[in-house]
Amino acid sequence: MLLAGSSVLALAVVPASASTTGTVVVPPGVSAGVAVFDRQTGQFTESLNPNLQFRSASVVKLLLALDYLWNRGPTYEMPAADRSRLEVMLRRSDDAAASYYWDQLGRSAIIDRMVPRLGLTNTAGPPATHPGFWGYAAFTAADTVRIYRYLLDQAPAPVRTFVMGNLHQATRYGTDGFDQYFGIPSVFEPPFAIKQGWSGFPSANGVAGVDLVKEALHTTGTLGPNDRTIVAVYTLHPDSTPYGKAYTDVTRLTRTLTVPGAVKSPGxxxxxxxxxxxxxxxxxxxxxxxxxxxxxxxxxxxxxxxxxxxxxxxxxxxxxxxxxxxxxxxxxxxxxxxxxxxxxxxxx
CATH class of the missing domain: 2.30.30 (SH3 type barrels.)
Incomplete structure (x- = not known):
C-alpha cells in the first residue's frame, strides 16, 4: 500500500474567525470547533472556530493508521495481526490497539511525520508531560477535514479502501462499552463513515495548553453518496458533565448543520x-x-x-x-x- 511521495492537497481556505458561516447552534456551556466541507463544490458550508485546538481523543487513530501504512510499498501484504488490530481500532475505537501503534511507531514522532505529509497546520503531539497519552494530541476541525480529504482524494486506492471501508463499518459500541453513535450517526441516514472521539468520562487531569480537564466528545466523518461531505465537530463540556448530556449536546449541535448530500433520519x-x-x-x-x-x-x-x-x-x-x-x-x-x-x- 504505497503512500510515499504524495504531494499535499491544495486545500480550500478555512475561515479563521470564530463566527459561523452557516447555521451552527452550540448548546449552552459547550465549546465547539466545526468544519463541514462539500467535496462536490469545494466549499465549506459550516465553519466555527475551525482552527481551535482540542485534545484529539480517538480521532488521532486516523493518523496512527496512515502512518503505519506509509511507505509500505504497492505489493505490501499486511500481516493478519496488524490487519486485525487496525480494523478493531478503526471500527470499534480500540484503545489497546492505538497504544500498541503509538509505542511501536515512535509516539509523538508519528504526529511530527504526518503533519508535513498531509499539510496540517494546527496539529501537535501531546504535551511533554504526557508523552504516552496519544489521545492528548492537539487536533482542529480544519485539520481533520484535511486528513479526510487526503484519504478520499489522494491516498492510493488500497489505503482509501481499507481505512474508509472500516470507518463505514464502525460499530455502535466501542470496545470500552461507550455508545459511539452520537452526532453524525444519530442524526443522518447511511451512508456515513465515522471516527468518533471521547475523553474525560470521568475527568482527566489537566496541564497547561490544550484543555485536558473538560469532557471532550467529537464526531467526525463523511456523509452522502461517495463520501460527498466531510464533517468535523469537536466539543468540550463543563467538567463532570455526564456522558448522556454531552452525547445529547453534540447530537443537537450536529442536527443544526448544513450537510450537502446527507439525509436526516425521519422521526x-x-x-x-x-x-x-x-x-x-x-x-x-x-x-x-x-x-x-x-x-x-x-x-x-x-x-x-x-x-x-x-x-x-x-x-x-x-x-x-x-x-x-x-x-x-x-x-x-x-x-x-x-x-x-x-x-x-x-x-x-
Missing amino acids: TWFTTTGSGVRVRSAPNTTSTVIGTLPTTADVLVTCQKKGQLVTDPPHTSDWWAYLPKYRGYVTNIYISTGTPKLPNTPDC
Missing part, C-alpha cells in the same frame, strides 16, 4: 429519563436486549406500539417507542413526556 426527538434504560427487540421485557441508552439522552422515535404493561412509580404505560437507530423498542415510561402515549407520534 421525532424525545429526551429519555432514567439510567441504564434497555432497548429491546420487541415491546416487552422478555425480548432480547439490543442496547442500553446513555442516561437522559435524546433519541429519535418513528412510531409507538402497544405491548407489555410496565410500571415504575409514578409512571405506568403499555406503549413502547420504536427507535430506528437502535432497531428496537423502549418503554414509554422512560421518555420524558409525562404521558403513557407519546404525543404526535403514529402507531407502528
Whole structure:
C-alpha cells in the first residue's frame, strides 16, 4: 500500500474567525470547533472556530493508521495481526490497539511525520508531560477535514479502501462499552463513515495548553453518496458533565448543520429519563436486549406500539417507542413526556 511521495492537497481556505458561516447552534456551556466541507463544490458550508485546538481523543487513530501504512510499498501484504488490530481500532475505537501503534511507531514522532505529509497546520503531539497519552494530541476541525480529504482524494486506492471501508463499518459500541453513535450517526441516514472521539468520562487531569480537564466528545466523518461531505465537530463540556448530556449536546449541535448530500433520519426527538434504560427487540421485557441508552439522552422515535404493561412509580404505560437507530423498542415510561402515549407520534 504505497503512500510515499504524495504531494499535499491544495486545500480550500478555512475561515479563521470564530463566527459561523452557516447555521451552527452550540448548546449552552459547550465549546465547539466545526468544519463541514462539500467535496462536490469545494466549499465549506459550516465553519466555527475551525482552527481551535482540542485534545484529539480517538480521532488521532486516523493518523496512527496512515502512518503505519506509509511507505509500505504497492505489493505490501499486511500481516493478519496488524490487519486485525487496525480494523478493531478503526471500527470499534480500540484503545489497546492505538497504544500498541503509538509505542511501536515512535509516539509523538508519528504526529511530527504526518503533519508535513498531509499539510496540517494546527496539529501537535501531546504535551511533554504526557508523552504516552496519544489521545492528548492537539487536533482542529480544519485539520481533520484535511486528513479526510487526503484519504478520499489522494491516498492510493488500497489505503482509501481499507481505512474508509472500516470507518463505514464502525460499530455502535466501542470496545470500552461507550455508545459511539452520537452526532453524525444519530442524526443522518447511511451512508456515513465515522471516527468518533471521547475523553474525560470521568475527568482527566489537566496541564497547561490544550484543555485536558473538560469532557471532550467529537464526531467526525463523511456523509452522502461517495463520501460527498466531510464533517468535523469537536466539543468540550463543563467538567463532570455526564456522558448522556454531552452525547445529547453534540447530537443537537450536529442536527443544526448544513450537510450537502446527507439525509436526516425521519422521526421525532424525545429526551429519555432514567439510567441504564434497555432497548429491546420487541415491546416487552422478555425480548432480547439490543442496547442500553446513555442516561437522559435524546433519541429519535418513528412510531409507538402497544405491548407489555410496565410500571415504575409514578409512571405506568403499555406503549413502547420504536427507535430506528437502535432497531428496537423502549418503554414509554422512560421518555420524558409525562404521558403513557407519546404525543404526535403514529402507531407502528
